[in-house]
Amino acid sequence: MTPDASLLLHWYDRHRRTLPWRAAPGQQADPYHVWLSEIMLQQTVVQTVIPYYERFLNRFPTVDALAEAPQDEVLQLWAGLGYYARARNLHACAQAVHRLGAFPRTVEDLQKLPGIGAYTSRAIAAIAFNSPTVPVDGNVERITARLNAVEDPLPTSRPLLARLASHLNDDPAAQARPSDFAQALFDLGASLCSPRSPSCLTCPWRECCLAKARNMAEALPARQKKKPRPIRYAILFRIVDSEGNVLLHSRPPEGLLGGTDELPGTPWSEERSTPSPAQLAETAFTQCAPIQAQWEDCGEVKHIFSHFTLLVRVYGCTLPERSNYPIDPAHGRFRPLKKAILSSVMKKCLLVGQHHKPVTG
Numbered sequence: 001m002t003p004d005a006s007l008l009l010h011w012y013d014r015h016r017r018t019l020p021w022r023a024a025p026g027q028q029a030d031p032y033h034v035w036l037s038e039i040m041l042q043q044t045v046v047q048t049v050i051p052y053y054e055r056f057l058n059r060f061p062t063v064d065a066l067a068e069a070p071q072d073e074v075l076q077l078w079a080g081l082g083y084y085a086r087a088r089n090l091h092a093c094a095q096a097v098h099r100l101g102a103f104p105r106t107v108e109d110l111q112k113l114p115g116i117g118a119y120t121s122r123a124i125a126a127i128a129f130n131s132p133t134v135p136v137d138g139n140v141e142r143i144t145a146r147l148n149a150v151e152d153p154l155p156t157s158r159p160l161l162a163r164l165a166s167h168l169n170d171d172p173a174a175q176a177r178p179s180d181f182a183q184a185l186f187d188l189g190a191s192l193c194s195p196r197s198p199s200c201l202t203c204p205w206r207e208c209c210l211a212k213a214r215n216m217a218e219a220l221p222a223r224q225k226k227k228p229r230p231i232r233y234a235i236l237f238r239i240v241d242s243e244g245n246v247l248l249h250s251r252p253p254e255g256l257l258g259g260t261d262e263l264p265g266t267p268w269s270e271e272r273s274t275p276s277p278a279q280l281a282e283t284a285f286t287q288c289a290p291i292q293a294q295w296e297d298c299g300e301v302k303h304i305f306s307h308f309t310l311l312v313r314v315y316g317c318t319l320p321e322r323s324n325y326p327i328d329p330a331h332g333r334f335r336p337l338k339k340a341i342l343s344s345v346m347k348k349c350l351l352v353g354q355h356h357k358p359v360t361g
C-alpha cells in the first residue's frame, strides 16, 4: 500500500506540532538537535523530554560542548530520564562526532556511532539530511498495521510491518520532502492515529486505510499477551548526617541505572524480606545495614522498570552531631544530594517518610 503522500504533507503543513528541536517550516533541521531529541525520546514521552532537552541545549549548545563535558555532569543532567546506558552512549557518541568533525549523513555511517540503531539513524538521516528513508518507531508501526489491516500480533509482525513501512514513501511527493514526510508520519501517529480512539474521520489517509474500511482501527496493532511483570524486593537505608549529607554509593557503570548514586542496602531479590526495625538491630541484618541503629520504617516505594517492578522498603535514621560511627566504605560516603546523580527510583526513596528519628546508641 502506497498512500498518497501529498494528502499527508498537506495535512502536516497545517497541523504540524511545534517542538523545541524542530526546525521552522522551510528551514533545515540541525542534526545535533535531531539526534539529542531522538535519543531522549526513546522510551520517553514528548512532555517529559522537553525540559530535559532545553536544559541540555542550554548547558551544551553544540555537540562539541557536550563531547568536552565530564561524563558525571552529563549523567547528572540526564538523571530522571532513565535508561542510563543511553546517557553514557550519548556522551560517547558526541565524542565520536567531535572527532569526525560533523555528524555523518548516511544511515549506514550513522549506525556506526554509539547508541544509534536502525530507527535513530533513519530519523536523523531523514529529518536532518533529507534522506528518503522511513524511520519506523511505534507510531509508524501502528499507522502501517492499520493502513494495511495487518492482524498478526506484535512483536511477531514487526519484520512484516518494517517491510511495509519502507514503502510508505514510494510516492514521488514523499521523495521530494523526506524530512517533512518523516515528521508528518510521527505527527499523524501522535495525534489522529493514536493508540486508542483514532480520529479516522479527519485523517488525510482515511480513503485508503483498510483498518478504517473494515472498522477495526482501534483493535490494531494486535499484541501478544505479555507475561505478568515479575516483582523484586530490596531494603535500602537512608542515613543522614547532622549536616544533611546522605550516605550514597555509586552503582557500577554498566547495567541497569549504571553510574547513578544510590542508598546502601540489600541486593534486589525475588524474595520479599521485610524485617521490622527491631529485627534490623539484630545480627542477622547487620550485614546489610551499614550501622546498628534504631531504624524508622519510612515506608515502601514502588517503581516500575520495563522488565520488573521493584518494591523498596526504606529505613531511615539521622545521625546526631559529632557522631563517629564506623561505616564500611563499601556502603558509600556522606555526600550532599545536589551533587549526586539520582535516578527516579532513588529520588522516591529519598522522599518517602522524610523525617526520621535521631540514632540512639
Ligand code: SF4
Pocket (backbone or CB within 6 Å): 143, 146, 147, 192, 193, 194, 198, 199, 200, 201, 203, 204, 205, 206, 209, 210, 211, 212, 217
Ligand atoms: S484512517 Fe484512522 S486508522 Fe487509518 S491511518 Fe487514519 S487515523 Fe489511522
